[in-house]
Amino acid sequence: MQKSFTLVQTVATAGVFSAVSFWYGFMFGRESARKDLGDLIETLRRPNSDETASSSSQHS
Secondary structure: HHHHHHHHHHHHHHHHHHHHHHHHHHHHHHHHHHHHHHHHHHHOOOOOHHHHHHHHHOOO
C-alpha cells in the first residue's frame, strides 16, 4: 500500500510541476509576443526612411 501511495505522490508531483512549467512558459511567451508586437507597431508608425535603418540594425 505504501508503494502505491508513493506512486500517486510521484504522479501528482509531476503533474503539478508540469502545470507550473506550462504556466510560466505560457506567460513568458505571451509577454515576449506582446513586446514583439509593440516593437512592430512602433516600427510601422515611424516614417519609412527610419524604418529601413532600424530594421537593418535590429536584424544584425
